[in-house]
Amino acid sequence: SQQGEEDPQALSIQEGENATMNCSYKTSINNLQWYRQNSGRGLVHLILIRSNEREKHSGRLRVTLDTSKKSSSLLITASRAADTASYFCATVIYNQGGKLIFGQGTELSVKP
Amino acid sequence: DSGVTQTPKHLITATGQRVTLRCSPRSGDLSVYWYQQSLDQGLQFLIQYYNGEERAKGNILERFSAQQFPDLHSELNLSSLELGDSALYFCASSQNSGNTIYFGEGSWLTVV
16 A cells, blocks of 8 residues: 555645645654656655654755655745646665655646 | 656557656666556555565556566566556665655557
């Protein structure tokens, strides 16, 4: 079964608006990573946040991690049409060798 | 460009056949992971190798096998192919567990 669940499954916003995607997971993690996938293409790594970190930024991306609630969020500020893609959170479960377990993803559509 | 190279990019083959997917990890990365992405199952972890040794196994069918060679490249062998094996197969690599995992562009397999 999938470790992570993402919410919402689909999100449609206008260019310039902020997009927030949430991810919940079930077991203790080593780290959590967010990826973007354009339709039928490869997975592009966005950001890694470790279990002892609470927030990280990268350009227009802001990721938070709440280990007590077993949840993470990805915020994309000032969205652009080029941000249209599927976004996945993936967890590296503590003490299980380093493999990523993916959620089902959020489909983001940014309308110009 | 993630630095992970996968070949072939596209492959069409008949049911019952056998194919080999090849992956070259990023320079210096010792861990290699294989994932399957299909519409109904999402992103499923198949198997992980670390420096030539199998590290973790996921939802990999008995008809599938993989190995990592001394030069760290990896191959995923899929045999007795069925229509349901049609999917996008990803290879990923990382330096070690707990590090960022980078994905290749994937190999599209269509079984007809």
